[in-house]
Amino acid sequence: MQNRGRTVIAAAVAALGLAGCGGSTVERSITAATVDTAPGFSPGVITVDKGEEVVLTVGNSTARAHGFAIEGYGVLEEVNPNIPLELKFIARKGGTFKIYCQLHKDTHQPATLVVQ
Numbered sequence: 001m002q003n004r005g006r007t008v009i010a011a012a013v014a015a016l017g018l019a020g021c022g023g024s025t026v027e028r029s030i031t032a033a034t035v036d037t038a039p040g041f042s043p044g045v046i047t048v049d050k051g052e053e054v055v056l057t058v059g060n061s062t063a064r065a066h067g068f069a070i071e072g073y074g075v076l077e078e079v080n081p082n083i084p085l086e087l088k089f090i091a092r093k094g095g096t097f098k099i100y101c102q103l104h105k106d107t108h109q110p111a112t113l114v115v116q
């Protein structure tokens with residue numbers, strides 16, 4: 001099985017700049033998966049601390065491509081089956097942000113990013 005991940009530095013990070021970042025780095029992962037017989041994300045909630053650099057691995061355990069977007073963080077990607085995507089961003093904004101699939105907005109259950 002191929003496992004060619006690609007790394008994306010979220011646009012929001014570039015816009016805000018990386019200079020002056022003294023925070024720690026945390027790794028999280030989330031996977032587009034079938035949740036209760038419908039497309040969703042697992043886990044449904046990702047929690048990080050404000051100011052942390054987040055290395056987020058986005059997987060896809062389903063048979064088709066899914067979108068991966070984080071509202072408020074400028075993330076808008078696609079993730080193909082079994083080709084994980086690595087996203088890096090700094091959690092500069094606190095709050096609760098919707099994670100959703102822009103390809104199947106009506107049927108794909110959203111998840112949540114909590115920056116505390």
Ligand SMILES: [Cu+2]
Binds near residue numbers: 066101103104
């Ligand atoms: Cu989807």
